[in-house]
Amino acid sequence: MATCFRLRSFGAPRFPLAPPRHLRPRPGCSGLTARAAPGRAQLRSYARGPAGLSAELLRTDSFVGGRWLPAAATFPVTDPASGATLGMVADCGAAEAHAAVRTAYEAFHSWRGVSAKERSSLLRKWYDLMMQNKDDLAKIITAESGKPLAEAQGEMVYSALFLEWFSEEARRVYGDIIPTSSKDRRALVLKQPLGVASIITPWNFPSAMITRKVGAALAAGCTVVVKPAEDTPFSALALAQLANQAGIPPGVYNVVPCSRAKAKEVGEALCTDPLVSKISFTGSTATGKILLHHAANSVKRVSMELGGLAPFIVFDSANVDQAVKGAMASKFRNAGQTCVCANRFLVQRGIHDSFVKKFAEAMKTNLRVGNGFEEGTTQGPLINEKAVEKVEKHVSDAVSKGATIVTGGKRHQYGRNFFEPTLLSNVTKDMLCSREETFGPLAPVIKFDTEEEAIAIANATDVGLAGYFYSQDPAQIWRVAEKLEVGMVGVNEGMISSVECPFGGVKQSGLGREGSKYGIDEYLEVKYVCYGSV
Numbered sequence: 001m002a003t004c005f006r007l008r009s010f011g012a013p014r015f016p017l018a019p020p021r022h023l024r025p026r027p028g029c030s031g032l033t034a035r036a037a038p039g040r041a042q043l044r045s046y047a048r049g050p051a052g053l054s055a056e057l058l059r060t061d062s063f064v065g066g067r068w069l070p071a072a073a074t075f076p077v078t079d080p081a082s083g084a085t086l087g088m089v090a091d092c093g094a095a096e097a098h099a100a101v102r103t104a105y106e107a108f109h110s111w112r113g114v115s116a117k118e119r120s121s122l123l124r125k126w127y128d129l130m131m132q133n134k135d136d137l138a139k140i141i142t143a144e145s146g147k148p149l150a151e152a153q154g155e156m157v158y159s160a161l162f163l164e165w166f167s168e169e170a171r172r173v174y175g176d177i178i179p180t181s182s183k184d185r186r187a188l189v190l191k192q193p194l195g196v197a198s199i200i201t202p203w204n205f206p207s208a209m210i211t212r213k214v215g216a217a218l219a220a221g222c223t224v225v226v227k228p229a230e231d232t233p234f235s236a237l238a239l240a241q242l243a244n245q246a247g248i249p250p251g252v253y254n255v256v257p258c259s260r261a262k263a264k265e266v267g268e269a270l271c272t273d274p275l276v277s278k279i280s281f282t283g284s285t286a287t288g289k290i291l292l293h294h295a296a297n298s299v300k301r302v303s304m305e306l307g308g309l310a311p312f313i314v315f316d317s318a319n320v321d322q323a324v325k326g327a328m329a330s331k332f333r334n335a336g337q338t339c340v341c342a343n344r345f346l347v348q349r350g351i352h353d354s355f356v357k358k359f360a361e362a363m364k365t366n367l368r369v370g371n372g373f374e375e376g377t378t379q380g381p382l383i384n385e386k387a388v389e390k391v392e393k394h395v396s397d398a399v400s401k402g403a404t405i406v407t408g409g410k411r412h413q414y415g416r417n418f419f420e421p422t423l424l425s426n427v428t429k430d431m432l433c434s435r436e437e438t439f440g441p442l443a444p445v446i447k448f449d450t451e452e453e454a455i456a457i458a459n460a461t462d463v464g465l466a467g468y469f470y471s472q473d474p475a476q477i478w479r480v481a482e483k484l485e486v487g488m489v490g491v492n493e494g495m496i497s498s499v500e501c502p503f504g505g506v507k508q509s510g511l512g513r514e515g516s517k518y519g520i521d522e523y524l525e526v527k528y529v530c531y532g533s534v
């Protein structure tokens with residue numbers, strides 16, 4: 001097996017002017033089709049630059065068993081900024097999902113036997129290729145998700161770092177020897193890979209949400225079938241191209257893209273197939289609950305990274321400028337579309353007016369709405385019209401109940417999927433924006449009087465992913481950090497994610513942790529071996 005793990009040379013063609021032959025439409029199969037002509041032009045225009053965009057990375061077929069496979073049907077992927085079609089992608093169904101699982105299952109039996117050192121070096125090669133192609137990968141992220149190019153470049157590096165991190169962790173999976181009460185026995189603990197992992201991911205981090213799971217899975221010795229979001233399959237497929245180039249063996253990393261109309265059947269196939277041992281999902285709490293039901297029937301291991309409602313508390317003792325800086329970073333990344341974005345700003349009475357004034361000024365000075373490819377854009381489009389409607393609904397509900405619009409408040413003239421960065425004050429606990437994840441550029445501010453009150457408001461929800469607070473009082477810092485019912489706390493810090501640290505939530509924000517030294521455990525089984533008659 002090991003002999004086939006060769007790093008092939010990577011001479012990717014470039015197409016600043018026209019797509020190469022293999023990306024032109026083929027009758028009856030997927031591709032950047034004639035119907036998708038505006039999108040092709042779009043991708044090409046995005047790709048313009050000194051080097052153009054690597055055509056090798058623009059894939060539209062599913063990737064199973066090391067091969068690119070067209071499906072009977074295709075679905076369009078659109079640019080959220082312009083609404084143009086970027087390309088037509090293979091629309092896999094339950095049959096293709098089961099076939100991919102079977103392939104992954106067969107590959108598992110070889111992959112689990114590959115030495116940890118070799119798995120490590122293959123993941124490292126995959127990481128190196130991601131870094132070599134980082135500019136192109138970032139362009140793909142911006143094209144399909146709309147996020148500003150600078151943020152896409154940040155996601156790309158973050159994404160690649162999970163492969164680097166887990167290439168290192170692959171060699172640190174240790175078991176145990178346990179002293180027993182019997183003289184003639186020895187007790188050992190082995191850690192073994194679970195098997196095939198089904199990986200279902202969202203659109204808001206089209207690349208990083210995949211590598212955070214897949215890096216850990218492959219390092220542990222599992223194989224995977226990935227179902228990316230309908231909106232962002234290109235990043236998952238580009239990763240497949242690089243996995244192949246890195247020499248990751250056929251069947252170890254598989255991708256079955258599908259349209260939203262087929263997500264339910266593909267999801268069910270991936271979660272109920274008896275050959276699957278593990279389900280790892282990132283997305284909404286509502287979908288997570290459906291997948292948990294699927295998992296229950298065959299008692300599969302699950303990891304769930306679900307929605308949040310992050311509180312961002314500013315106490316009277318805080319440094320206001322530091323708090324405003326953290327608020328900007330936490331709230332407006334990806335136009336408010338991250339699961340750890342601050343959703344509710346709780347600001348103590350004594351510092352409230354100063355914070356609101358400075359926050360509004362910072363928003364007006366630093367945020368620029370536009371196409372993610374335009375220089376200087378900090379706020380791209382929301383992913384689709386439904387997302388814009390949700391922000392609109394949260395604003396109108398709050399205003400109808402007495403909130404004040406400090407800045408923003410309506411759709412942005414730039415285009416259909418754009419919304420103005422919005423700050424609301426006089427917000428109360430009963431408003432929708434205090435109770436539901438907005439997932440958009442809306443910052444609602446609730447005024448409070450005491451620490452106890454702030455903690456009570458922060459914890460009065462059935463989710464708990466991230467929480468942030470600003471304070472200069474060391475005793476208060478300990479108290480609040482311990483009392484917040486969340487999986488991750490930012491103290492005087494608005495950006496907390498990193499590959500070395502555990503990512504995950506409590507309550508209905510999920511199960512399990514990703515990244516860090518804990519992430520690999522999600523893909524390992526503990527086996528106790530009792531060695532008798534010694």
Ligand code: NAP
Nearest residue numbers: 201202228229230260263264267283284287305306307339
């Ligand atoms: P979503 O609707 O739950 O979709 C996530 C994934 O699940 C997509 O691939 C989607 O496919 C698929 N899906 C939808 N319905 C399904 C079903 N019945 N069976 C199987 N798969 C199904 O979530 P989203 O709106 O795309 O993502 C935003 C949510 O994700 C937010 O709540 C956010 O907080 C959360 N999130 C959490 C984390 C975390 O680490 N905790 C990170 C990022 C995002 P389609 O795209 O085809 O619908």
